[in-house]
Amino acid sequence: MFQPLQGLTVVSLAPNVPGPLAAASLRDAGARVVKVEGPAGDPLAQMSPEWYAELHRGIEVRAIDLKTDAGRAELDTLLAGADLLLTSSRPGALARLGLSPERLTRDFPRLCRVTIVGDTRDPEAAGHDLTYQAEAGLIDPAQPAMPRTLVADLTGSREAYAAALGLLLGRERGHAERERVVGLGDAARFAAAPYRVGLTAPGGLLSGAYDNYRLYATADGWVAAAPLEPHFAARWSEALGEDAAAALRTRPTAHWEALAAERDLPLAALAGE
Known part of the structure; x- marks a missing residue:
């Protein structure tokens, strides 16, 4: 090298x-x-x-x-x-x-x-x-x-x-x-x-205030989801419906990790849980 x-x-x-x-x-x-x-x-x-x-x-x-x-x-x-x-x-x-x-x-x-x-x-x-x-x-x-x-x-x-x-x-x-x-x-x-510019400040696009970039509770832990771009957002809505938070609470983290891999969605479990 x-x-x-x-x-x-x-x-x-x-x-x-x-x-x-x-x-x-x-x-x-x-x-x-x-x-x-x-x-x-x-x-x-x-x-x-x-x-x-x-x-x-x-x-x-x-x-x-x-x-x-x-x-x-x-x-x-x-x-x-x-x-x-x-x-x-x-x-x-x-x-x-x-x-x-x-x-x-x-x-x-x-x-x-x-x-x-x-x-x-x-x-x-x-x-x-x-x-x-x-x-x-x-x-x-x-x-x-x-x-x-x-x-x-x-x-x-x-x-x-x-x-x-x-x-x-x-x-x-x-x-x-x-x-x-x-x-x-x-x-x-x-x-x-x-x-400083408001992107991650309270209410900002990447602050967790919006469904497409936030932490979600699952049936046994937490996941980070970031389906920001339109193609990701469309797949996210198709997979989870209108109330993603409620849907994610119904199944364990491993289920959602597998779904994310299958649907090519940006989702990860919180490490160290």
Whole structure:
């Protein structure tokens, strides 16, 4: 399989979730990835050992104390042979480690840099996925519940991956740009766009207010149904009649999954029931 980043080296200083996810994407695209971890390691290894192992498969992990002169010298050696540096610390913290944009530009002019921060509006402000989702309106204040996934972290990791590809391609084409900053708060606001424009807000077309895009109770569980397009809607009405909600409650989920497969309808059981 063609791997567009084969022959390139990435050095990552980014722990937790967004950095390892972006690094794993770069690895999968063929890059050699060297992950630098401090003496305490990556918190993700304690929070989710299985996921940590999955994301770091094929990645060289080195324990280096960047608060020491020897550690910073070892990192400089790595950077001298690298094509991309991935970080997820606040700018002030990076500067204290001798990794300011000015110094990196001066000493490693070919090195591309993807800098993941909390929010580009204030890169020094503290935050995490939960706070970014809350600020972006992704948590319902009327019925607050913890998110089932890390929207800002996952979306931010893909933004970081895209930024890396853009920088490396631009460098190969002779462009001078060497750094792009990715904000997790920005990623949460990006993910919240359908709500912001009313598409998934209460009463919106994709909010569950309409029969052709909503959750339905069955005789033994729940299904998600999305017969939006006219050809799907016509088949949906033909199969379930005028009162789809009442019809779906009469049979178990497995029955409706089989019917959906037979009639080519977009319907799925809620996973984890």
